[in-house]
Amino acid sequence: MKVAVLGAGVVGTSTAYFLAEDGHDVVVLDRQAGPGLETSFANGGQISACHAKPWAAPGIPLQAFMWTFQADAPLLFRPWRFDPALWSWGLKFLRNCTSEREHINMDRTLRVALYSRKVLKALRQKTNIQYDQQINGILHIYRTTPEFDVGRHTGEKLQKLGLSQDVLTPEDCVKVEPALAPAVKKGEITGGLMSCDDESGDARLFTDELAKLAATRGAKFKYGVSIKKLEHNGKQVTRIVTDQGDETPDAVVLSLGSYTPMLAKQLGLKVPIYPAKGYSITAEIENSEAAPTVSVTDETRFMVFTRLGNRLRVAGTAELAGWNTDLDPVRVEPLTKNVMSLFPKASSYKDINAWCGLRPATPDSVPIIGATPFENLFLNTGHGTLGWTMACGSGRVIADLISGRTPEIDVDGLGLERFGG
């Protein structure tokens, strides 16, 4: 079958790889000059099933409101901005801020994330793909006792759903990650949670390498192609109109990240994805022993620290401010300040590469994976904060659906139909 995958981020590329493995005639279209050059470019690098807790939860609306006046807040949104897309997304988000919805959404996300970890492992064994990976877990650190208590409570919920985590004292944290010794000595860390089966690695490098593997299996990648329009006959998508000519595939997968809603709208589909802008900085490691080897999440400051070869990546912050990719120094500063405080000797931090990207966020933090009212159109998008974590699993699921196989996980509750659209 001829399948067009729209978007060559980590999600689209994973989908293309598994479709090519199944023997389909795959074409991938992307406006960039190569794979993984938008949101998949410089993310936090974590394969973190342990972060399956959705953003929407009881208490979050009040917390988010308190942050509205703080320019460097971890989550920034300004509801008074004229932005109907944000208001509509925000209302759906509010509906998900109950304990019951939080549990359902955590279960759905974790289902995909745990499966994805398994698929990634099998892929690594099969292909020996290299992407500065660290297969040694993720350590969450907490700076206050109340936050540590909340973290442990969430950990217990995740444990019931299949994710194991160990509770650590500050001293245990140093045993896991010796580079935290100065912070523990200063009494800055109250405790930690260790998710041993999680991993980390460079998502862009992975996407690049996986695109090559997909190409060796016959997938064609067409870059510098801007997709303008999707034509349909009411039942099927019939034509993809681009600035470089048209495609007429048998099946289409939309994996356009934060830009999915625009093209889906042409088909009358309402896809509730809103961009959650995030920032990262990357610094050269100059003193290896002072840099972390295990990926660390600072749960108090909402930041992740990941070693990628001889680079240290710090990522975090979220801003709901539309499809805007301007770099704001005010949002970069907390990342620099915190890495200099937590790992002061790892680098001189003189040359820092700052970057921002738009996480394709759904109101319930669950990706949108599955069929649509159009017989030959599939969605694999809306992975929000966990697109790298869930890419392999969701790519495998879409390939299974298109190939007529039953996916290995229950896909109930993952599709667009849950939004009634």
Ligand SMILES: Cc1cc2nc3c(=O)[nH]c(=O)nc-3n(C[C@H](O)[C@H](O)[C@H](O)COP(=O)(O)OP(=O)(O)OC[C@H]3O[C@@H](n4cnc5c(N)ncnc54)[C@H](O)[C@@H]3O)c2cc1C
């Ligand atoms: C600061 C930050 C930190 C993060 N940290 C992590 C982390 O540690 N772990 C994790 O799992 N996730 C993390 N994420 C989230 C993760 O990066 C995203 O979920 C993921 O990259 C989304 O991948 P995607 O393929 O869906 O989208 P993208 O990578 O954005 O790919 C979409 C592609 O579609 C193309 N496109 C869009 N519109 C068109 C068009 N009209 N024509 C042609 N091409 C088009 C774009 O060029 C792009 O290449 C982080 C994100 C940010 C911003």
